[in-house]
Structures are given as structure tokens and as C-alpha cells.
Amino acid sequence: METNSSQTQQPSIVAPRIVFTNHVPEAIDSMVEQLGNPPVYVLMDVNTQAFVMPLLQAQSSAVAKATAIITKAGDMNKNLEALSAIWKQLSDSNASRNSVLINVGGGLVSDLGGLAAATYKRGIKVINIPTTLLAAVDASVGGKTAINFNGIKNQIGVFNEPEAVIVSTMFFNTLPQQQLLSGYAELIKHGLLDSTETLDELLSFSVVYPRFNSEALMKVLEDSVMIKARYVRQDFTDRNLRHALNLGHTMAHAIEAYGMEVLSPEPHGYAVAWGLVLELILSQMELGLDDGIVKKLADYVLTNYGAFDIIPQIYDKLIDFMRNDKKNTSPDDINFTLLRRVGEPVIDCSVSSDRIKTAFDTYRTLMKLA
Amino acid sequence: METNSSQTQQPSIVAPRIVFTNHVPEAIDSMVEQLGNPPVYVLMDVNTQAFVMPLLQAQSSAVAKATAIITKAGDMNKNLEALSAIWKQLSDSNASRNSVLINVGGGLVSDLGGLAAATYKRGIKVINIPTTLLAAVDASVGGKTAINFNGIKNQIGVFNEPEAVIVSTMFFNTLPQQQLLSGYAELIKHGLLDSTETLDELLSFSVVYPRFNSEALMKVLEDSVMIKARYVRQDFTDRNLRHALNLGHTMAHAIEAYGMEVLSPEPHGYAVAWGLVLELILSQMELGLDDGIVKKLADYVLTNYGAFDIIPQIYDKLIDFMRNDKKNTSPDDINFTLLRRVGEPVIDCSVSSDRIKTAFDTYRTLMKLA
Numbered sequence: 001m002e003t004n005s006s007q008t009q010q011p012s013i014v015a016p017r018i019v020f021t022n023h024v025p026e027a028i029d030s031m032v033e034q035l036g037n038p039p040v041y042v043l044m045d046v047n048t049q050a051f052v053m054p055l056l057q058a059q060s061s062a063v064a065k066a067t068a069i070i071t072k073a074g075d076m077n078k079n080l081e082a083l084s085a086i087w088k089q090l091s092d093s094n095a096s097r098n099s100v101l102i103n104v105g106g107g108l109v110s111d112l113g114g115l116a117a118a119t120y121k122r123g124i125k126v127i128n129i130p131t132t133l134l135a136a137v138d139a140s141v142g143g144k145t146a147i148n149f150n151g152i153k154n155q156i157g158v159f160n161e162p163e164a165v166i167v168s169t170m171f172f173n174t175l176p177q178q179q180l181l182s183g184y185a186e187l188i189k190h191g192l193l194d195s196t197e198t199l200d201e202l203l204s205f206s207v208v209y210p211r212f213n214s215e216a217l218m219k220v221l222e223d224s225v226m227i228k229a230r231y232v233r234q235d236f237t238d239r240n241l242r243h244a245l246n247l248g249h250t251m252a253h254a255i256e257a258y259g260m261e262v263l264s265p266e267p268h269g270y271a272v273a274w275g276l277v278l279e280l281i282l283s284q285m286e287l288g289l290d291d292g293i294v295k296k297l298a299d300y301v302l303t304n305y306g307a308f309d310i311i312p313q314i315y316d317k318l319i320d321f322m323r324n325d326k327k328n329t330s331p332d333d334i335n336f337t338l339l340r341r342v343g344e345p346v347i348d349c350s351v352s353s354d355r356i357k358t359a360f361d362t363y364r365t366l367m368k369l370a
Numbered sequence: 371m372e373t374n375s376s377q378t379q380q381p382s383i384v385a386p387r388i389v390f391t392n393h394v395p396e397a398i399d400s401m402v403e404q405l406g407n408p409p410v411y412v413l414m415d416v417n418t419q420a421f422v423m424p425l426l427q428a429q430s431s432a433v434a435k436a437t438a439i440i441t442k443a444g445d446m447n448k449n450l451e452a453l454s455a456i457w458k459q460l461s462d463s464n465a466s467r468n469s470v471l472i473n474v475g476g477g478l479v480s481d482l483g484g485l486a487a488a489t490y491k492r493g494i495k496v497i498n499i500p501t502t503l504l505a506a507v508d509a510s511v512g513g514k515t516a517i518n519f520n521g522i523k524n525q526i527g528v529f530n531e532p533e534a535v536i537v538s539t540m541f542f543n544t545l546p547q548q549q550l551l552s553g554y555a556e557l558i559k560h561g562l563l564d565s566t567e568t569l570d571e572l573l574s575f576s577v578v579y580p581r582f583n584s585e586a587l588m589k590v591l592e593d594s595v596m597i598k599a600r601y602v603r604q605d606f607t608d609r610n611l612r613h614a615l616n617l618g619h620t621m622a623h624a625i626e627a628y629g630m631e632v633l634s635p636e637p638h639g640y641a642v643a644w645g646l647v648l649e650l651i652l653s654q655m656e657l658g659l660d661d662g663i664v665k666k667l668a669d670y671v672l673t674n675y676g677a678f679d680i681i682p683q684i685y686d687k688l689i690d691f692m693r694n695d696k697k698n699t700s701p702d703d704i705n706f707t708l709l710r711r712v713g714e715p716v717i718d719c720s721v722s723s724d725r726i727k728t729a730f731d732t733y734r735t736l737m738k739l740a
Contacts (some may be wrong), residue, residue, distance in 0.1 A: 080454060091520040119489070122514065122527045123607065144492065150461040157492045158528060236491065 011152075012039040016128075016132060016141065018229065020222045022214070022294040024129065025059035027166045031127060032100065033063040035163075038125075039099045040066035040091065043113040048105040052131055052171060056104070066102070067093055071112060078108050078147050080156070084248045088115040100125045100132040100163070101266070106132040107139035114145030118160035126162040129226045131171040133183025133207070133217075137190070137224050140165045142232045142245075159237055167225060169214045180207045184268025187220060188297070189247050189276060190227040196342045198223055199293075203300045244345035251275035254321040255308055257317060266308065273305040277366065282351055283338040293342060307367035312358050318360075319353045374585030386498075386511065387534040387598065390592045392584075394499065395429035397536045401497060402432040402470065405533075408495075409469045410436040411460065413444040417610040418475040422501055422541060435462055436472070441482060448451065448478050448517050451525070456486040460494075470533070476502040477509035482526070488530035496532040501541040503553025503577070503725045504639060507560070507594050509533045512602045512615075524740070531608055537595060539584045550577045551674060552639025557590060558667070559617050559646060560597040566712045568593055570664075581622075614715035616707045621645035624691035625678055638667045643675045647736065653708040663712060668736040673683055677737035679728050688722045688730075723728045 021027050029047050031042055040062050046054060049070050069089050090099070094098040101124060103113035110128045117126045130136040131186050146157030172180065184207040193198035202220055228245065236242035249250055252268070252275030259266040285290035299309075310318065322334045333350035363368035372506050391397050402410055414423060419440050426433040439459045441452050460469070471494060473483035481496045487496045500506040516527030542550065554577040561569035572590055598615065605611035622638070622645030629636040648670050653659035667686055671677075680688065692704045703720035734740035 016635050086525055088520055091522060091525055115489075119485075119526050119528055121525065121528050122516070140482060146492070150458055152461060155461055156457055156489050156490065156491055 009179075013333065016162045018141065018167060018225060019164065020120055020167045020218060020225075021210045022168050022170045022218070023164050024168050024170060025056055025063070026164055026251055028056070028060045028102065028127070028129070031164055031166075035100060035125065036098075039095060040102060041069055041093075041099060042066045042094060042102045042104060043069045043071065043086065043109055043116075044104045045071050045077075045106075046075050047110055048109070050129055051174065052104060055215055063102075071109070073108070075108060075153075076147050076150070076170075078112050080147055080149060083116055086113065087120055090116070090120050095120065095278065097121045097124060100127060102127045102129060103162075104129045104131060104133040106130065110135060110139045110162075111144070111146050111154070114143075114160055114162065115157050116149060118143070118145055118158045123160070126160070127163045128162045130165070130167065132175060133172055133180055134186060134219070135183075136167050136221060137186045137228070140167065141225055141229050143236065144238075150157050161236075163227075166307055167221060169218050169221065172214075172217070177208050178267055178270075181273075182267045183207075185248075185272040185276065187268040188223040189245075189272065189299075190224040192247060192276065192280075193244055193295075193345055194223075194227045194337060194343055196226070196293075199342055203296060204305070208304070240347065243347040244337055246340065246347075247345060248272050248276035248279050249320075250322055250334065250336050251278040257321040258314065258318060260263060270305050270308070273301045274308045276364050278359055279336055279338060281362045281366070282349075282355070283340070283356060285359060285362075286349060286351060287338050287340045287346060289339050289341065295366065302367055307369055307370055310363060312360070315357050316358050322356075385446075386513075386532045388511065388537060388595060389534065390537045390588060390595075390640050391586070392538050394536055394538050394540060395426055395433070397503075398426070398430045398472065398497070398499070401534055401536075404493065405470060406468075406632070408638045409460050409465060411439055411463075411469060412436045412467060412470060412472045412474060412668060413439045413479055413486075414474045415441050415447075415458065415479055417422075417443050418479070418501055421544065422474060425683075434720050441479070443478065445518070445523075450517060450519060452482055452484055453517050456483065457490055457722065460486070460490050465490065467491045467494060472496060472497045472499060473532075473637065474501060475501045476479065476500065478507040480505060480509045480532075481514070481516050481524070484530060484532065484740060485517060487525050488528045493530070496530070498532045498535045500537065502545060503542055503550055503591070504536050505714070506591060507553055509599070511595055513598050513606065514608075525576075530699060531606075535595075537591065539588050539591065542584075542587070547578050548637055548640075551639045551643075553577075555618075555639035555642040555675075556592040556648065558670075559642065560594040560613075560711045562617060562646065562650075562667075562709060562712055563601065563614055563715055564593075564597045564713050566663075568597070569712055573666060576674070578674070610717065613717040614707055617709065617715060618642050618646035620692055620704065620706050621648040621688075624688045627691040628684065628688060640675050640678070643671045644678045647671050648729055648733050649706055651721075651732045651736070652706060653710070655725060655729060655732075656719060656721060657708055657710040657716060659709050659711065663734065668733075673735055676681055677739055680728070680733060681740055685727050685730050686723075689726055692726075 019027055025230055042063055069086055072365040101113055101117040103109045114126055117124050128140040130140040143159045145159040146154035147269045149155040188202050191202040231242055231245055252271035255266055280297055281293045284294050333352055336351055337345055337347045338349045389397055413489040439456055471483055473479045486497055487494050487576055498510040501508040513529045513531040515530055516524035558572050561572040597713040600610055601615055622641035625636055627640040650664045650667055655665050705714055706716045706719045706721055708719045
């Protein structure tokens with residue numbers, strides 16, 4: 001078998017190249033050149049278009065020449081209509097299989113653009129440029145792309161790693177404090193999954209203005225992204241080991257669902273912060289996790305995020321929300337990822353509702369609610 | 371890192387298990403049992419529902435218990451609306467990530483169902499059961515899934531190999547002769563890509579009733595599917611070596627496009643048969659392929675498929691259609707996969723329009739049109 005072509009074979013699961021830099025325009029131009037200067041499409045939402053696009057267009061020749069695709073902001077617009085509109089714009093402008101889509105924005109843009117790119121002509125290349133701390137640490141690595149469908153979050157999607165991710169703190173200066181804290185909760189989660197050193201570094205650092213130090217944040221962010229990438233690499237399609245990344249999230253989803261129901265929605269990262277405290281309490285009860293760690297985390301969360309008030313009257317309600325979580329296999333117990341020690345997650349831990357209620361009581365004490 | 375779960379990691383590119391059998395109901399039940407008796411969904415079009423479903427429901431307990439999803443027949447229904455309807459039925463019936471979708475039918479069903487399954491909850495397992503010869507040899511192996519979009523065939527899709535393929539000749543007895551011949555052209559293409567032994571076996575065999583021998587057909591079909599699987603394995607995402615499978619198809623697509631324009635569409639496999647004759651003529655001209663092979667194929671095609679009349683007045687028209695083919699990189703020459711010898715394809719061969727016209731002249735002579 002001969003070939004006159006010099007193209008090389010490309011597997012569909014590849015570890016993405018992650019570049020940490022505050023020289024984003026230069027990084028884009030260098031990557032596009034290394035890819036052989038293919039046609040470039042840039043996806044962003046209307047907010048990013050207003051705040052970030054002028055800078056990138058002025059300083060990156062690849063972005064200046066690119067075709068912009070603009071999508072509506074907000075999770076309610078992460079839907080089939082938006083996906084189909086991106087496909088149509090790629091198709092109308094004759095985007096070829098060699099084209100590259102650059103997703104600039106938060107998780108909405110990388111989820112939506114990642115799915116559009118993975119399915120357009122059976123897959124074109126993607127570069128992710130997260131502009132929020134949450135997207136930088138969570139949505140830009142791991143290959144999860146999705147849209148909401150039929151009333152269910154992330155119901156339709158594929159696993160598809162981007163070709164590259166450019167991680168920067170240059171976009172964070174204008175983020176509201178609440179958004180910074182929201183993303184920081186995921187960093188703390190990664191610290192808990194890694195080591196006491198990483199955790200202590202994170203808990204001694206304040207992400208909040210005016211103490212926010214861009215260089216120091218870049219350093220902890222880099223550590224955190226690499227911790228996540230390590231877990232993802234071991235279980236790309238999220239069948240087992242990758243469930244470790246759910247730490248804190250079973251409780252967090254219940255808090256978020258309750259917040260929606262009483263029309264007082266909590267920011268995702270705040271729910272994760274409280275969920276981490278709750279699941280560390282369970283880890284102490286079920287797996288003997290050191291008391292000191294639980295106390296230290298509870299203090300940090302209380303100081304920076306305040307306390308979500310879990311009054312005894314809503315204990316059953318929260319447990320019901322957890323029971324409906326798609327990850328549960330048994331109808332009675334609730335499935336959690338817990339910690340035996342910092343850096344030692346144990347997935348698929350079943351906990352009874354009585355034990356969960358005991359954890360709620362302890363949470364009330366630690367968070368000074370009782 | 372510990373896990374309480376016994377699930378194993380699943381890579382997203384796997385060679386599918388291909389089972390050749392005429393005991394299809396038993397094969398389904400055995401596969402579903404090996405997968406741990408997950409919830410089963412069966413996708414088919416309205417024709418397959420009428421002709422094949424009663425048999426499978428009566429003889430397979432897995433199909434009897436399965437949820438049926440029915441889609442409209444015909445390539446014009448391989449669209450986003452049909453895809454979305456499948457997603458909705460999976461979602462409404464709470465299909466989990468462990469569910470299995472069995473696609474029973476022709477290329478429409480495996481393309482559409484394959485894409486639905488690859489994207490529902492970021493991927494559920496697929497078993498393909500092709501019911502036409504064309505689907506058995508072409509669409510059931512190779513992982514190409516797609517829908518038509520924005521007026522372009524297969525514009526949206528992913529590469530996703532099925533978990534398993536059950537290849538059988540039991541559904542072919544009721545196929546019209548034209549459909550059998552249409553599929554057989556792809557077998558001949560695989561013979562040309564393999565060896566003179568395989569090619570001679572195929573050309574000495576008649577797929578057409580009443581001489582059609584089910585066991586003999588199963589044998590050549592098995593060889594053919596394995597030849598395709600071998601090419602696919604070397605280049606899953608169709609960047610280079612897999613282009614060999616385009617043999618005959620550049621000419622075939624031009625003949626099909628012309629047929630559509632003059633409202634006299636040619637069956638795909640017939641266009642492939644004539645395309646193979648034309649591209650073997652080019653192979654002789656450009657790469658010195660043996661004259662005898664060209665003559666032998668032309669005789670077989672003329673006897674079984676008749677001759678598509680390429681009159682000199684449409685030479686330029688056909689070349690224009692080829693020029694617009696998405697696979698071309700240069701605006702002047704046309705890109706072909708050609709053969710140096712049987713079993714030795716050469717991809718990315720550029721041929722000038724003058725040389726192509728000479729090949730049309732030779733075709734007219736060989737096919738007794740001049």
C-alpha cells in the first residue's frame with residue numbers, strides 16, 4: 001500500500017497540549033502556524049465578544065483573519081438550536097475537515113463548540129481558551145462536550161479532547177468575586193484528590209480581590225489542571241476512576257437542585273464548596289479521614305463562601321434529590337466518592353440516609369449553624 | 371486510588387466483533403447476555419419493521435423485551451429531525467449509559483442509529499445487524515456514522531465503531547435483484563484491493579437469482595468485510611490509507627450527480643461498478659495496471675450491470691462534478707485512488723482532464739458503446 005500524501009494518522013483520543021501563558025494572542029498564532037495555517041473559526045458568546053474579542057483581534061493575526069461564530073450566553077442556550085446554528089455557519093462557509101475551531105469563553109462555549117467540532121464532518125480540531133477560572137480548571141480539560149436536551153443537563157454529547165488548551169489568568173481580572181470563588185472550589189477539590197501539600201497551598205491562598213495575585217494563581221491553577229488531566233487520562237470515558245472527580249458533587253447537586261426549587265439558585269462552585277465539607281464529614285465517618293482536615297476545610301469554606309443553611313426540615317428533601325441522581329444504582333443507599341486520606345479517593349461508597357443525616361448534623365456544628 | 375466497582379475501562383476506538391451467522395436471533399441473545407443483559411433498544415425503519423421485526427421478536431427473547439424505535443425509510447430522512455427523535459425516545463424511556471442500541475436495517479439505520487448512540491449520554495453501545503448486502507459489506511464496519519445536513523450528504527457525524535456486527539445472508543432472499551447487484555459492486559471493489567484470487571472468485575460468482583447460493587455468498591461476504599476491516603484498522607479517521615476504499619467512487623459520484631441532475635438517478639452500486647471500470651482504465655494509463663484485469667472487469671460489469679452511456683457531450687459535465695468533489699485539493703487536476711496491481715492501491719493520484727477524457731473514450735470501446 002502506497003501513499004502520495006504526507007498526512008499522518010490521528011487517533012481520536014489524545015492528551016491535549018496544555019499551555020499556561022498570559023501571552024494568549026501570541027500562543028494562538030503560534031499554534032495555528034504549527035497546524036499549517038488552516039482556516040480558523042472562533043466561537044464565543046455575546047459577552048466574550050464584547051470583552052475579549054477586540055483584544056484578540058487586535059493582537060492575534062489568526063483571530064483577525066478568522067470567521068467569528070457568536071452564540072447566546074447562558075446555560076439555557078446550550079441546546080440543539082445553538083448547536084445546529086454552529087453547524088450551519090461552518091457548513092455555509094465551507095469549513096473543511098482541516099479547519100480549526102477556537103472556543104473562547106466559559107464552560108458553555110467549550111461544551112457547545114466541542115460538540116459541534118467533534119461532529120462536523122466527523123471531527124475537526126479544537127483549541128479551547130477558557131476565560132473563567134471555573135472553565136480553566138474544569139471544562140477545558142477532560143473532553144466532555146455536551147448540550148442540554150429534553151430537559152436534562154448534558155444529555156447529548158461526546159468525549160473528545162481538544163487539540164490544545166491555552167490556560168491564562170489574563171481574563172480573570174474583570175471576573176466578579178463570586179465567579180472567582182466558584183471556580184476556586186474546583187481547585188480545592190483537586191487539592192483534596194492530590195496531596196496535603198497542594199491542599200495546604202490552596203487553603204493558604206485567597207483568590208479574592210484585592211489580594212488576588214495573578215502569578216500565584218497561575219501556579220496553583222497549573223497544578224490543578226494537571227491533577228485533573230492525570231485522573232482523566234486513566235479513565236477517559238468516565239467508567240470508574242474518573243468518578244473520583246465527583247468528590248463533593250453528589251451533595252453539591254442536591255444543594256443546587258434545592259436552590260432551584262425554592263427559586264434561590266446557588267452558584268455551582270459555592271454548592272461544590274459546601275458539598276466538599278459535607279462529603280469530607282462522611283469520609284471521616286465512613287473511612288476514618290483525619291478530623292483536622294475536615295475542620296480546616298470547613299473553616300476555609302465558612303470564611304470565604306459562608307454557610308448554606310441545611311435546616312433539619314430539608315434533610316429528607318436533599319436526600320431525595322441525591323437518590324434521583326443518575327449515578328445511583330441501588331434505590332436505597334446513596335453513592336458517593338469519599339476520601340480515605342487526602343490524595344486517596346474511594347469511589348462507589350454507599351451511604352445510608354441515616355448516616356447522611358448524622359453528617360448534616362455535624363455540618364451544622366462545624367459551620368456554626370447549630 | 372481504589373475502586374469498589376468491577377466495571378472495566380472502555381476505549382472509544384475498538385475493532386468491532388464481527389459475527390458471520392445465519393442464526394441471527396440466537397446471536398443477538400448471546401451477545402446481550404454477554405453484555406450483562408442491559409436494557410435493549412432496537413432501531414429500524416418502517417420497511418424493516420414490517421419484514422424483519424416479526425421474525426426477530428418471535429425468535430429472540432432480547433428483541434421481544436426490547437423497546438422498538440421506528441424511523442422513516444429513505445436517505446432523505448437521514449436528518450437532524452430523525453436523529454433528535456431517536457434521542458428523545460431514548461431520553462423519555464430513561465435509557466442509561468449501560469443501554470444497548472441494536473440497529474437493524476440498511477445504511478440509513480446504521481448511520482443514523484450509530485450517531486444517536488455515539489452522542490446519547492456521551493456514548494452507549496451499538497450492535498449493527500445489516501439487512502442489505504450493501505450495508506453488510508459497507509456500512510456496518512468502519513465506524514462512519516452520519517446524518518445529511520444543510521443539503522450536504524453525511525455532513526454531521528462521528529467515527530464510532532459498533533460493539534459488534536452480526537452479518538447474515540438470511541435477509542437477502544427477499545431483496546430485489548438490483549439491490550443485490552448494488553451491494554456486490556462494493557465486494558468487487560474489495561476484491562480489487564485484495565488479491566487476484568479474491569477478485570477471480572468474485573467474478574466467477576453470480577449474486578443474482580436464481581443462481582444466488584446463500585452459503586457461497588456468505589463466504590465471499592466474510593472475505594470482503596475482513597478486507598475492509600483491515601484497511602479501516604490502519605486509518606480509522608480516514609486521513610490517508612483508508613482513502614483506498616474510495617476506489618471507483620470519484621467516477622461513481624460524478625455519475626450519480628449527473629443522474630440526479632437529469633432526473634434519472636442510478637443506484638449507488640451500479641455507479642460504483644461503472645466507476646471501477648473507469649478508474650481501472652485510468653490505472654492502466656497512469657500506473658500500468660495489467661490490461662487483462664481491466665478487460666475482465668469491464669466484461670463482468672457489462673454482462674451484469676449493463677453500460678452507463680457516457681456520450682462525449684457529457685464528458686465536461688462529469689469532470690465538473692468530479693472537480694467539485696470535496697476530496698480535491700488542487701483546482702485543476704482530479705484526485706483518484708488508482709491501482710498499480712490488484713491489491714496495490716495508490717491514493718492521491720492527480721489526473722488531468724485530458725487524460726480523463728481519453729479514459730472515457732476507452733470506456734466507450736470496452737463497454738461496446740462506440
